[in-house]
Amino acid sequence: CTTKTDSRRRELMPPISDAMSSKGSVVLAYSGGLDTSCILRWLKKQDNDVIAYLVSIGQKEDFEETRKKALKLWVKKAFTEDVSRRVEIAQREGTKYVSHGTTGKGINQVQCELNCYWLAPQIKATDSWRMPEFYNLLKVRNDLMEYAKQLWIPILVTPKNLWSMDKNLMHISYEAAILENPKNQAPPVLYMKTQEAAKAPNTPDILEIEFKKGVPVKVTNVKDGITRQTSLELFMYLNEVAGKHGMGRIDIVENCFIGMKSRVIYQIPAGTIFNHTHLDIRAFTMDREVCKIKQNLGLKFAELVHTSFWHRPRCEFVHHCFAKSQERVKGKMQLSVFKGQVYILRWESPLSLFNQELMSMNVKVTAK
Amino acid sequence: CTTKTDSRRRELMPPISDAMSSKGSVVLAYSGGLDTSCILRWLKKQDNDVIAYLVSIGQKEDFEETRKKALKLWVKKAFTEDVSRRVEIAQREGTKYVSHGTTGKGINQVQCELNCYWLAPQIKATDSWRMPEFYNLLKVRNDLMEYAKQLWIPILVTPKNLWSMDKNLMHISYEAAILENPKNQAPPVLYMKTQEAAKAPNTPDILEIEFKKGVPVKVTNVKDGITRQTSLELFMYLNEVAGKHGMGRIDIVENCFIGMKSRVIYQIPAGTIFNHTHLDIRAFTMDREVCKIKQNLGLKFAELVHTSFWHRPRCEFVHHCFAKSQERVKGKMQLSVFKGQVYILRWESPLSLFNQELMSMNVKVTAK
Amino acid sequence: CTTKTDSRRRELMPPISDAMSSKGSVVLAYSGGLDTSCILRWLKKQDNDVIAYLVSIGQKEDFEETRKKALKLWVKKAFTEDVSRRVEIAQREGTKYVSHGTTGKGINQVQCELNCYWLAPQIKATDSWRMPEFYNLLKVRNDLMEYAKQLWIPILVTPKNLWSMDKNLMHISYEAAILENPKNQAPPVLYMKTQEAAKAPNTPDILEIEFKKGVPVKVTNVKDGITRQTSLELFMYLNEVAGKHGMGRIDIVENCFIGMKSRVIYQIPAGTIFNHTHLDIRAFTMDREVCKIKQNLGLKFAELVHTSFWHRPRCEFVHHCFAKSQERVKGKMQLSVFKGQVYILRWESPLSLFNQELMSMNVKVTAK
Amino acid sequence: CTTKTDSRRRELMPPISDAMSSKGSVVLAYSGGLDTSCILRWLKKQDNDVIAYLVSIGQKEDFEETRKKALKLWVKKAFTEDVSRRVEIAQREGTKYVSHGTTGKGINQVQCELNCYWLAPQIKATDSWRMPEFYNLLKVRNDLMEYAKQLWIPILVTPKNLWSMDKNLMHISYEAAILENPKNQAPPVLYMKTQEAAKAPNTPDILEIEFKKGVPVKVTNVKDGITRQTSLELFMYLNEVAGKHGMGRIDIVENCFIGMKSRVIYQIPAGTIFNHTHLDIRAFTMDREVCKIKQNLGLKFAELVHTSFWHRPRCEFVHHCFAKSQERVKGKMQLSVFKGQVYILRWESPLSLFNQELMSMNVKVTAK
Incomplete structure (x- = not known):
């Protein structure tokens, strides 16, 4: 499929840059998809030099493919880099604008722009979907496809996987x-x-997960003795085991930022196991009220990250509080994973607040 | 087993009341178990007349058995009644004291006493476990058993079901x-x-649950067409179906009121389904922020009920807010129940806030 | 001063409309100030028909003056109306755009646009400050003044009251x-x-404020017997008395929506008295936890109103909860207003939760 | 007055200890007042050895006087010590009981007992007001006075300062x-x-308060140049200045723990100034959301301290979060203190988040 697209792309490549002289340059967060390709071409048509930045957030993608595609669409530069703060590229490249393909439907647009503003107020975030000239031209997805065709943009999107x-x-x-x-x-x-x-x-898999300071540091499959220890390996192994047992399917109607509802289907296998297990190890080792406060901060943190405040002091502050709250969260949880469910089998911790003797009904009288 | 106990009880019945003249009377919440039986006998030994109140909270119990047991232990009266406010009995019977068997381990003791005080400040709640004379005598469970034996109290507790x-x-x-x-x-x-x-x-069961004002009003088993409509029947039917599919097992370490941890094993089959389904119907029909506010009030409400403020204005207030928040929660959820999991299959509501046309990516441009 | 401006305005009036044929029409929230006047003229220059809507929020303004000014700047229509939902005008007038002069500094811009979108998704809110053609032209206030001069806009702003x-x-x-x-x-x-x-x-003024369902319904000046009873009269009278005694000055550094700080000087005379007094009457009549929940909802409500969700179900919901919480807030507070301070002198309520007899130390023993 | 009391006390001293042989010993938190004196005597009457612990929480009291009084009432020992954990004394003295004079009206009783239990579960907190033998004897304050008279307890309380x-x-x-x-x-x-x-x-006093990490480290009286620098001196000086200007009077109806209302008159001169000033310096230097989170944690902290969880991990955790939140709270506030009011005159901080250039309306256009 990629090869076929490649050949098609050669045919479709615009014969000549449509902008010989630029009125300025703009950094575009470019995914290679339909939307950002159209934005790229449109920015070029408006006599802008475009620098394509291929964002990496850990997904396994063929960045080289995307880079080539960008270059064929006459960008000035195209590169991937581990830069979480996009404006740094704009600053380095000396451009005054950054552009993106996020739409007004979700939170992303506000996120992008507030963040750019926060990090570098002198750089302007532009949103093509908000420019009348752009959105009057490209109202619906079919318009985009037509536009892509006109401007020699190769497209992979087909109705059946829309x-x-x-x-x-x-x-x-x-x-x-x-x-x-x-x-x-x-x-x-x-x-x-x-x-x-x-x-x-x-038959279930029986896992033992070991935590230090609230973080899983080791996973052991009790039956076959397989262990994994680094964060990445742990996570990938749990994704595999949990996925095999059908863990972490969520079909949900969510709330969009501006007030509408959206239906989303998630698969979060390892994450679901971590969620359950961390809940239980912290109930076992943390003071009740510290748990509650941490939980409320967690909701706040999720909101902050979702509304794109990762680079702000508020996130750093909450992180710091989290770290303190997790100091005692140490121990091993044993659990069974089966048919989409996690069953906790046992708790073990040197810092447990569970006082077996004290809790026992045999000493309840003196306990008072 | 009951018969055997009965015969044993006859043998064990104290030959004569140990208090011929009473210095006062006290209402005791009596379960028939080891603890409250010992308390009953001890109160008698202190020259109190005891009125045993057999609390009914919907459990299926043999109240007649328990009543007989109380009478054999020389109570003045023993009865069951649907009285959620225990002090009403004290008021009617003209006693100045109410007594209970809750221990200092959990929240129950504080609950009992605060509530009694709130409802009728002139009536005094007493807690035998807090009286030195009582707890010095009966420090551990074995002491209780010994005491029971001495005072002719029949006991059913054996080591294996402790x-x-x-x-x-x-x-x-x-x-x-x-x-x-x-x-x-x-x-x-x-x-x-x-x-x-x-x-x-x-194979899963496929259920359809219909909600009005946030409350489930009808359950239909899609395969066999079985329906249930009253609250009680609904709940019992869902307990049966959900239980069959292994829904709602929770093995958890909890926080006790006074700061210790306790390990508890729950089974909540129907409740778990309601929890999932209500979460989804409300996401479908309620404004995002109303959802969040309601969720926070829910946590508060749980805390209030758990710490025994059911009869206070604060609970009535939160109830009122809930009712308002649920006005729009109307519709049908279809779900699959299988191997301990609920999978939502579809949402349907005349009051849905989900605007399919608006959300669609085909109109995202104009959506802005 | 107004006359002088008027004469100047006549001179400055543009000799002829700069747009003979319109490409569309737009509703502009027009204040008559420098910013919106420039926006008005700029919109005209872009070949838009402009309908000026003079927003009334209770301020005492010379709307007729502003209307005339708008007309002299060649608007198609100019009117004041008690329409809190600006898009209704756009809908009635058949325009597809609404425009406003709010800047990106505060919350206002996001507020305006989100609200317009919520109320009528098909109508587009435009923000001139976000259009490159506009802000490149008018970067700072001096540019605006220059532009105003060029386009015959009368200006009152002088450096000394900037x-x-x-x-x-x-x-x-x-x-x-x-x-x-x-x-x-x-x-x-x-x-x-x-x-x-x-x-x-x-010398202080001694006031008595009477509340019903949490709302002040009567104010009496104890010394001279003056009373005020309707909401508006009450408020105006308290503004006068409280202002005379220096109540409600606040000089504060605030947080702007996008993360910056702003210094603002407020004067809120009557509001400060209501705030104090309501706090005290509710402590006197409301259950403690209902108070707390109400207080948290109040913070939420302030945030919702500030971020412009007045027309959403979440505000209606919180309003409903407030009303319930205030049912018992009935009574009279007597207070002294002196040198910028309120001193509560006495509480009186038929629904007081204050039980004098119970609280008294003389009965503390039985109180337990 | 004290001398007179002393002589009276000599007369009133019980001629002989009423308990020749003790059945055990108990640590009593003793204030020298009517209540705890009666409890002391009553505990003695019940054949307990009493160890009087005179609690110091920074109040200026004549501990020597109180110690002598305790000794005259036949305690075994009486001492003051800076021991915030009262059970430590019980442990050291080898007693199994601690006693106190708090009543069931407020939170104090629950506080005392929960804390004792948390710190040393094997030691029992007893509350005389909850023992029928005690409260039946001493139902109202007049009973206490009578009892005091009978048992030779000197009393200072008179009707006029009750x-x-x-x-x-x-x-x-x-x-x-x-x-x-x-x-x-x-x-x-x-x-x-x-x-x-x-x-x-x-005429007002003009003060400058300097903060480091959220804590006031220096106070300067701008007019006369007086400065104070240690915490204690700072606080005492501000109490003096603020008190002179009538700062910090509060006449309030409060909520008691068990649901009743209580009327309390507070005077908090320095504290009121710190409260105002800290609010303003943190708005000036802290991120908005960190402020909000800190504020919520503050409410939680107040509740924890009020309900007596000072020695628990939850308080340590919140303290740690506070410290982090205050790292940037550095600077000088200038304020005027006059007729019971604080007026902030100016803010100054090397870590201010207030960006004057950015906020200025002259750059508002580019600010977007």
Whole structure:
């Protein structure tokens, strides 16, 4: 498929840059998809030099492919870099504008722009979807496809896989198209990371997860003795085991930032296990009220990250509080993973607040 | 077993009341168990007339048995009544004291006493476990058993079922004894209300639950067309179906009121389904922020009920807010129940805030 | 001064409309000030028909003056109307755009646009400050003045009163210009609504405020017997009395929506008295936990109103909860107002939760 | 007065200890007042050895007087010590019981007992007010006085000053007796720490308070150049200046722990200034959301301290979060203190988040 696209792309490559002299340059967060490709071409048509920045957030993607695609669309530069603060590129490249393809539907647009502003107030974030000239031209997805055709942009999107996908180490999520209708069930083909419970193994896997300062540091499969120890390996191994047992499927109607509802299908296998297990190890080792305060801070933190305040002091502050709250969260949890469920089998911690003798009903009288 | 106990009880019945003349009377919340039986006898020994009140909270118990037992222990009166406010009995019977068997380990003792005080400040709640004369005599469970033997109290407790059990329509829970040790798994015999996932049916049940004003009003089993409509029937039917599929097992380390940890095993089959389904119907029909506010009030409400403020204005207030928040929560959820998991299959509501057309990616441009 | 401006305006009136044929029409929230006048003229220059809507929020303004000014700047229509939902005008007038003069500094811009979108997604809110063509032309206030001069816009702003003012029944606030520097004290001339404490009367006024369902329904000046009973009269009378005694001056560094700080000088005379008094009457009549929950909802409500969610279900919901919480808030507070301070003199309520007999130390023993 | 009491005390001293042989010993938190003196005597009558512990919390009291009084009432030992954990004394002295005079009206009783239990579960806290033998004997204050007379306890309480007082470095508070009636104004004689506004100086004091990490480290009186630098001196000096200007009078109806209301009159001169000033310096230097989170944690902290969890991990955790939040709170505030009011005059901080250039309306266009 990629080869075929490549050949098609050669044919489609615009014969000549449409902007011989530039009125300025703009950094565009470029994914290679339909939307950002159209924005790229449109920015060029407006006589801008475009610098394509290929954002890496841990997804396994063929950046070289995307880079080539960008270059064929006449960008000035195209590169991937581990730069979480996009404006740094703009500063280094000396541009005054950054552009992006996020839409007004979700939080992303506000996120992008507030963050750029916070990090470098002198650089301007522009949003093509908000410019009348752009959105009057490209109102619906079919317009985009037509525009792409006109401007020699190769497209891979076909009607049958018209849903939107997002993935990284933590999750895969799907939305849009046939998923929009909450009466439609998700097609089984979507569930790439998690087995259907009915087809999952008929015997559980028994895992032992060890925590230090609230962080999982070791996973052992009790049956076969397999262990994993670094964060990345741990996570990948748990994704595999949990996925095999059908853990972490969520089909949900969510709230979008501006008040609408969206239906999203998630698969979060390892994350779901961590969530359960961490809940239990912290109940075992943390003071009740510290737990509650930490939980409220967690909700706040999720909101801050979701509304894009990662680079702000508020996130650093909450992180610091988290770290303090997790100091005592140390121990081993044993659990069974089976048919999409986690069952806690036992708790063990040198810092447990569980006082077996004290709790026992045999000493309840003196306990008072 | 009951018969055997009965015969034994006859033998054990004290030949004569140990208090011929009373210095006053006290209402005792009496369960028939070891603790309250000892308290009853001890109160008698202190020259009190005891009125035994057999509390009914929906559990299926043999109240007649318990009543007879109380009478054999020389209470003045013993009766069951649907009186959630225990002090009303004290007021009617003209006693100045109410007594109870709750211990200082959990919240119950504070609950009992604060509530009595709130409802009728002139009536005094007494707690035998806090009286030196009582707890010096009966420090551990073995002392209680010995005391019971001395005072002719029939006992059913044996070492092999030494855990404590609590049950009602919503749940069964177990704690104490071998469960105290968090390294011990719960014995399978405990799981009376929920099938083990491995032994649960290999095909799901498909249910449709209909909500009005946030409350489930109808359950339909899509395969066989069975429907249930009153609250009680709904709940009982869902307990049965959910239990069959292994829903709602929770093995957890909890926080006790005074700061210790306790290990409890819960089974909450229908409740777990309601929890999932209500979460989804409300995400579908409620404004995002109303959801959040309601959720916070829910945590507050749980705390208020747990710390025994049911009869206070604060609970009435939160109830009122809940009712308002649920006005729009109307619709039908279809779900699959399988191997201990709930999978939402579809959402349907005349008051849905989900605007399919608006959300669709095909109109994202104009959506801005 | 107005006359002088008027004559100047006549001279300055553009000799001819600069747009003979319109490409569309747009509703502009027009204040008559420098910013919106420039936006008006700029919109005209872009070949838009402009409909000026003069927003009334209770301030005492010469709307006729502003209307005339708008007409002289060649608007198609100009009118004041009690329409809190600006998009209704756009809908009625058949325009597709609404425009406003709010800047990106505060929350206002996001507020305006989110609200328009919520109320009528098909109508587009435009923000001139975000259009490159506009802000490149008019980067700083001096540019605006220059532009105003070029386009025949009469201006009243002079360097010496360059701060920004906002006022309504509740408050007057000032910010910007010399107030920007937090080392500068506010010039005394700003304090139009509140007397300086040193010059305030040397004898207090004694007021009695009567509440029903949490709302002040009557104010009595105990010394001279003056009473006020309707909401508006009450408020105006308290503004007068409280202002005379120097109540409600606040000089504060606030947080702007996008993360910056702003220095603002407020005068809130009656509001400050209501705040104190309501706090005390509710402590006297409301259950403690209902108070706390209400207080948290109040913080949420303030945030919702500030971030412009007035027309959303979440505000209606919180309002409903408030109403319930205030049912018992009934009674009379007597207070002394003196030198910028409120002193509560006495509480009186038929629904008081204050049980004098119970609280008294003389009965503390039985109270337990 | 003291001398007179002394002589009276000699007369009243019981001629002989009423308990020749002790059944055990108990540590009593002893204040020298009516309540704890009666408890002391009653405990003796029950054949207990009593060890009187004179609690020091920074109040200026004549501990030697109180110690002598205790000894004359036949205690075994009487001493003051800076021991915030009262059970340590019980452990050291080898007693199994601690006793106290707090009543069931407020939170104190629960506080005392929960804390003792947490710190040393094997030691039992006893509350005389909850023992029928005690409260049946001493139902009202007049009974106590009678009992005191019978048992040779010297009493200072007279009808005319029958209110209860509590004081330390932070505040003086009054409640009970004629203050119980919320229609009664507080007698002027109570206001020992704060001048009446009408009699306060007619010129303000101008103070500069310097903060480091959120803590006031220096106070300068701008007019006379007086400075104070250690915590204690700072606080005492501000108490003096603020008191002179009538700062910090609060006459309030509060919520008691068990649900009743209580009327309390506070004087908190220095504390009120710190409260205002800290609010303003943190708004000037702290990120908005860190401020909000800190504020919520502050409410939680107040609740934890009030309900007596000072020695628990939860308080240590919140303290740690506070410290982190205050790292940037550095700078100088200038303020005017006048007639019971604080007016902030200027803010100054090397870590200010206030960006004057950015906020200025002159750059508002590019600010977007």
